[in-house]
Amino acid sequence: MSFPSLPPRLELVVLLVGVVxxxxxxxxxxxxxxxxxxxxxxxxxxxxxxxxxxTVAPVTVASIASTESAAEPSSAGTCLVPPGGGPAVNDRFEPC
Incomplete structure (x- = not known):
């Protein structure tokens, strides 16, 4: 019993569609x-x-939030961490 064969190009298309x-x-x-x-x-x-x-001092959520929103001064302006996360960038969107 022989199986029907596909033309090579159609076989490649079927393979690529399966991979995608x-x-x-x-x-x-x-x-x-x-x-x-x-x-x-x-x-x-x-x-x-x-x-x-x-001494052990409790870390509060307010101190963590103030640390996150603090900007570090640099030669190119202030460096801020974007709200979505990622590297700190300055006013010209260059890494600090």
Missing amino acids: AGYNLTLQILPRERIDFAQLELDEQIAERVALRP
């Missing part, structure tokens, strides 16, 4: 984990500050 469909399904199924490097850096800075303190 599989890729799209994989992206929908797998969780999208985004690493926020700016938040990781802030967490490390806070952990260092807590470790350097001789």
